[in-house]
Amino acid sequence: MSNTKDIILACARDQYLTDGYKGLSMRKIAEKAGISATAIYRHFNNKEELFHRLVKKGFGTYTQYLIPALDEPTAELRFKKTMANALNFILEQPKYFELIFVKSETKDELVNFDDLRIDSKISFDFYTARITECISEGYLKDDNPSEISVLLLAAYTGFFALYTSGLLPRSKADIEALYWRTIDRILNGVVA
Amino acid sequence: MSNTKDIILACARDQYLTDGYKGLSMRKIAEKAGISATAIYRHFNNKEELFHRLVKKGFGTYTQYLIPALDEPTAELRFKKTMANALNFILEQPKYFELIFVKSETKDELVNFDDLRIDSKISFDFYTARITECISEGYLKDDNPSEISVLLLAAYTGFFALYTSGLLPRSKADIEALYWRTIDRILNGVVA
Amino acid sequence: MSNTKDIILACARDQYLTDGYKGLSMRKIAEKAGISATAIYRHFNNKEELFHRLVKKGFGTYTQYLIPALDEPTAELRFKKTMANALNFILEQPKYFELIFVKSETKDELVNFDDLRIDSKISFDFYTARITECISEGYLKDDNPSEISVLLLAAYTGFFALYTSGLLPRSKADIEALYWRTIDRILNGVVA
Amino acid sequence: MSNTKDIILACARDQYLTDGYKGLSMRKIAEKAGISATAIYRHFNNKEELFHRLVKKGFGTYTQYLIPALDEPTAELRFKKTMANALNFILEQPKYFELIFVKSETKDELVNFDDLRIDSKISFDFYTARITECISEGYLKDDNPSEISVLLLAAYTGFFALYTSGLLPRSKADIEALYWRTIDRILNGVVA
DNA sequence: TATGAATGAGTATTCATTCAT
DNA sequence: GATGAATGAATACTCATTCAT
Numbered sequence: 001m002s003n004t005k006d007i008i009l010a011c012a013r014d015q016y017l018t019d020g021y022k023g024l025s026m027r028k029i030a031e032k033a034g035i036s037a038t039a040i041y042r043h044f045n046n047k048e049e050l051f052h053r054l055v056k057k058g059f060g061t062y063t064q065y066l067i068p069a070l071d072e073p074t075a076e077l078r079f080k081k082t083m084a085n086a087l088n089f090i091l092e093q094p095k096y097f098e099l100i101f102v103k104s105e106t107k108d109e110l111v112n113f114d115d116l117r118i119d120s121k122i123s124f125d126f127y128t129a130r131i132t133e134c135i136s137e138g139y140l141k142d143d144n145p146s147e148i149s150v151l152l153l154a155a156y157t158g159f160f161a162l163y164t165s166g167l168l169p170r171s172k173a174d175i176e177a178l179y180w181r182t183i184d185r186i187l188n189g190v191v192a
Numbered sequence: 193m194s195n196t197k198d199i200i201l202a203c204a205r206d207q208y209l210t211d212g213y214k215g216l217s218m219r220k221i222a223e224k225a226g227i228s229a230t231a232i233y234r235h236f237n238n239k240e241e242l243f244h245r246l247v248k249k250g251f252g253t254y255t256q257y258l259i260p261a262l263d264e265p266t267a268e269l270r271f272k273k274t275m276a277n278a279l280n281f282i283l284e285q286p287k288y289f290e291l292i293f294v295k296s297e298t299k300d301e302l303v304n305f306d307d308l309r310i311d312s313k314i315s316f317d318f319y320t321a322r323i324t325e326c327i328s329e330g331y332l333k334d335d336n337p338s339e340i341s342v343l344l345l346a347a348y349t350g351f352f353a354l355y356t357s358g359l360l361p362r363s364k365a366d367i368e369a370l371y372w373r374t375i376d377r378i379l380n381g382v383v384a
Numbered sequence: 385m386s387n388t389k390d391i392i393l394a395c396a397r398d399q400y401l402t403d404g405y406k407g408l409s410m411r412k413i414a415e416k417a418g419i420s421a422t423a424i425y426r427h428f429n430n431k432e433e434l435f436h437r438l439v440k441k442g443f444g445t446y447t448q449y450l451i452p453a454l455d456e457p458t459a460e461l462r463f464k465k466t467m468a469n470a471l472n473f474i475l476e477q478p479k480y481f482e483l484i485f486v487k488s489e490t491k492d493e494l495v496n497f498d499d500l501r502i503d504s505k506i507s508f509d510f511y512t513a514r515i516t517e518c519i520s521e522g523y524l525k526d527d528n529p530s531e532i533s534v535l536l537l538a539a540y541t542g543f544f545a546l547y548t549s550g551l552l553p554r555s556k557a558d559i560e561a562l563y564w565r566t567i568d569r570i571l572n573g574v575v576a
Numbered sequence: 577m578s579n580t581k582d583i584i585l586a587c588a589r590d591q592y593l594t595d596g597y598k599g600l601s602m603r604k605i606a607e608k609a610g611i612s613a614t615a616i617y618r619h620f621n622n623k624e625e626l627f628h629r630l631v632k633k634g635f636g637t638y639t640q641y642l643i644p645a646l647d648e649p650t651a652e653l654r655f656k657k658t659m660a661n662a663l664n665f666i667l668e669q670p671k672y673f674e675l676i677f678v679k680s681e682t683k684d685e686l687v688n689f690d691d692l693r694i695d696s697k698i699s700f701d702f703y704t705a706r707i708t709e710c711i712s713e714g715y716l717k718d719d720n721p722s723e724i725s726v727l728l729l730a731a732y733t734g735f736f737a738l739y740t741s742g743l744l745p746r747s748k749a750d751i752e753a754l755y756w757r758t759i760d761r762i763l764n765g766v767v768a
Numbered sequence: 769t770a771t772g773a774a775t776g777a778g779t780a781t782t783c784a785t786t787c788a789t
Numbered sequence: 790g791a792t793g794a795a796t797g798a799a800t801a802c803t804c805a806t807t808c809a810t
Contacts, residue, residue: 004794012256022213026780038781039795047780102353109241117361117362141384150360151347151374156351161293168342169309182343189381192333198771218805228771230806238804388790400770405598410784423791431784461623475687485737501745525768533767534735534744539727542734545677552726566727574724575767576717582772602801614802615774623801 005043007033010056017095022052024095051059052116058100059119066126075133082130083152087179090160101157122123124149155186197235199225203274205244208288216243221340247276252290257281258318261305271332274322275344282352283364290356293349316341347378388429391417396438401479408435437501442484444549449473450510459517466514467536471563474544475556482548484542508533541571579677583609588630594673600627617652628692634676635695641665653711658706659728663755666736674740677733700725708752729764 011032016024026047030037044050065088069081090097100120120159127149134140140148157181162168170178203224208216218239222229236242257280261273282289292312319341326332332340351374354360355367362370395466400408406527410431414421443460449472453465457544474481484504511533524532543566546552547559587608592600602623607611620626640665645657666673676696686713703725710716716724739751740742746754 025778027778032355035794036796038783038797041781042794051271138384143377143382147370147373148377150354150370151350151377152384154350154354155343155378156350156373157235157346157353158348160351161353162342162346178339180341182346183337185335185340185343186215186347187383188376189379190335190343192330192334217803219803228770230808234769294773362800409782415601420792422787422793425785426790428608434726436783468657479609522768523578524766527766531754531757532761534738535731535761535766536753538734538738539731540734541737542730544733545733546726546730547738551677551693551700551729553693561724562726566730567722569719569724569727570731571765571767572768574716574719574727575763576714603799611773612775614776614804617802620771723808 004033004035006038006051008035008040009057010042010052013057016054016099020095026050052154054118055100055116056111058096059116059123061093061124062089062100062123069130075130075137076139077128079139082127083156083183086156090104090156090163091176094160094164097157097160099163102161124153127152153188155161155182172191178192196225196227196231198233200227200232200242201245202247204242205249205288208246208291209340210284212287218242247292247308248311250288251308251315253285253288254292255315255318256308257285257299258315261322267322267329268331271322274319275348275375276379278348279368282348282355286352286356288351289352295353318344319344343378388419392427392434393418393437395481399487400429400438400483401551404479410434414451439483439500440503441528442480443500443507445477445480446484447453447507447510450507451476453514459514459521460523462480463514463523463571466511468522470540471560473557474540474547475560478544478548481516481541481544485544507539511536515554539566580611580615584619584626585629585633586609586615588626589633589672592630592675596671602626620637631676631692632695634672635692635699637669638665638676639699639702641669642699646696647705651706651713652715654707655710655715658703659732659759662732663752666732666739667752670736670740673733673736677736700729703728711755731758 012024012029015032016027019028024047024109026040027037029050030040040050044053060176061085066082069078069085072078072081080097124146128145130142131145131148131152135142135145157177159168163170168175204216204221207220207224211220216239218232219229219278222232225232227271232242236245257277258274263269264270264273291326316338318338322338323340323344325331327334327337351360351371355362360367360370392413396408396413400413401410401418408431410424411421413434414424417424424434428437449469452467453462453469456462456465508530512529515524515529515532515536519526543552543563547554552559552562557566584605585700588600588605591604591608595604600623602616603613605626606616609616616626619630641661642658645654648657649663650652704721707716707721707724707728711721713716735744735755739746744751744754
């Protein structure tokens with residue numbers, strides 16, 4: 001429960017959240033943390049490892065956004081709350097979202113990928129579990145639950161990619177409304 | 193129509209396509225182009241501008257993938273061909289896709305954003321036009337065409353983001369099949 | 385007779401023997417010794433002193449290679465056994481040899497040089513003693529024993545310098561044979 | 577015939593000659609050369625290459641010391657002049673000698689070793705040629721010329737190793753006289 | 769148009785060492 | 790005796806950019 005380690009991670013996250021990957025340098029992290037650059041190496045072997053831990057923390061944060069949905073009484077409500085929580089994660093932690101879902105620029109750093117895949121699977125499985133119970137409850141068509149997870153996650157991540165790219169130049173409120181209409185279209189189809 | 197300018201852009205693109213943004217350096221571009229690093233500055237004021245032009249070219253390439261869909265005889269076929277072409281773009285030009293759709297890492301470079309938004313709008317409008325005529329033809333429900341474009345683009349970009357992140361660990365063939373099933377679910381809905 | 389002190393020295397030696405002077409760092413020594421880097425400073429004031437002790441130990445080891453030659457019955461045999469033992473030291477402890485005979489790179493560290501010179505003199509005197517008794521016994525010409533020591537040591541160290549530099553690209557077996565032919569030429573001269 | 581390149585090499589040599597390998601840093605070389613550290617990389621790809629060129633220059637310098645011996649009229653005189661010139665090289669360029677003959681600390685850097693071996697072979701062959709003609713002329717016993725080269729080079733390099741190690745604590749003049757007596761003993765043997 | 773030389777700020781990382789505990 | 794945390798200086802090297810030619 002080293003405090004400095006957490007501070008470093010927090011600063012690294014903050015720096016990544018504002019400056020992106022390009023701006024993530026040991027020096028700047030250290031400066032933000034109020035320690036020397038070399039002190040970081042007492043806590044992390046190298047930048048790669050530090051970033052890896054950061055991504056792990058990202059997945060952890062995401063999961064913590066999703067889990068409260070389990071408090072809802074029915075499968076349908078749990079599903080909808082999950083989508084709502086996911087939206088909140090996008091809106092409140094946009095760079096964290098990017099870190100864990102987009103991160104194509106930084107894939108090289110993720111050497112120990114199996115390790116992270118497990119983390120990512122947790123959130124993916126959370127979706128699948130929600131969908132499975134929605135099918136059981138008769139709210140969703142009988143279909144392959146994990147593929148529906150893919151559909152929802154794809155729409156979800158794509159939505160964000162478009163949004164942060166500036167290709168969906170709307171206000172937060174508009175985005176929220178559009179998000180729900182989009183979910184609705186997915187649920188009910190667009191074909192006549 | 194300076195030849196060297198085009199060569200530089202082509203080399204920058206190649207380098208970006210293989211090494212990602214981190215590997216995009218003036219020096220390496222120059223080396224690939226067989227000129228000196230400083231010679232680049234005859235053609236582009238700085239790296240920012242060069243990258244900007246690169247993104248522009250990315251949009252152009254994407255558009256060129258879409259356009260052949262217009263040869264199809266009916267609105268529905270033109271729509272489906274558009275989705276097929278978009279898939280091909282993903283599979284054949286993954287880094288280009290990333291460059292123009294994901295690129296959150298590089299947003300800083302996009303100073304002249306209005307300029308690029310026009311380019312991006314072209315492809316977005318292409319979708320919208322296809323959807324509009326599908327609605328006219330009665331193939332799709334009467335709905336807001338641009339919002340359906342958003343849905344499709346979101347699913348499309350999200351699909352790719354998941355894929356290149358390694359979060360959809362499937363073969364190209366599997367991805368293609370899954371893509372089509374996903375499109376199908378969007379078209380027909382998943383609610384019972 | 386602190387145990388940790390000896391362990392540190394042993395680890396420093398091992399590290400030097402494998403990685404050379406460049407690889408001799410307090411951190412790595414500590415890691416090898418299973419203690420913290422700072423713990424070394426309980427036993428040695430600084431790296432300089434530690435290295436100094438290491439060189440001392442090198443001379444000790446060298447002496448231990450030579451001494452068994454005293455078991456031989458005649459001066460000539462003791463002399464020849466000494467040369468044989470010296471060869472073994474080269475072949476079995478190349479880096480140790482380098483440490484104590486070449487070590488020009490590290491002369492700065494040898495602050496307390498008088499101290500080491502005494503150690504080195506012991507082995508030098510061992511040669512001289514062998515030669516003196518060979519002259520007494522009539523095996524060697526009447527000559528200045530210490531200068532003949534210089535000749536033999538020079539040939540000996542030079543032989544090794546050439547060998548480890550890769551300038552004598554031969555196998556161990558070839559080197560051994562060449563060494564003896566070289567000793568022979570020294571003993572008997574090359575002039576017609 | 578870039579001037580800066582030569583200046584850099586000269587400064588690197590000077591720095592090596594005074595500070596040894598440990599003190600050979602790009603920064604210090606640059607400082608000595610009056611340029612920025614990075615400017616070095618315009619002329620050498622990296623430290624390894626720079627050092628490699630330095631060693632090459634060392635061999636060249638050594639060869640230039642030896643060659644004038646060819647002006648002597650007889651094989652015996654050419655041989656003796658060669659030994660004299662070699663001594664001068666030791667006395668005048670001690671660190672250069674060390675650089676090219678001892679350099680065990682830096683062998684790792686010599687990746688392109690074949691390249692350097694050719695250079696070193698030139699000087700070795702020079703010895704062998706002198707000895708071969710001495711045998712022809714009847715001055716030296718009929719023997720293997722290259723092995724006698726080894727003997728002489730070994731004695732020569734060993735002599736220096738002992739000298740620079742401080743194990744031969746004599747003045748330059750004494751060293752010179754001792755050197756010649758040593759050569760003499762090699763030529764005529766020490767056995768009674 | 770193009771080049772070669774140079775720069776200064778930046779990169780990650782290693783090092784010997786100190787200090788409070 | 791020993792540790793963990795931290796430091797400041799050093800390391801080799803890369804970068805985008807400028808300038809004189």
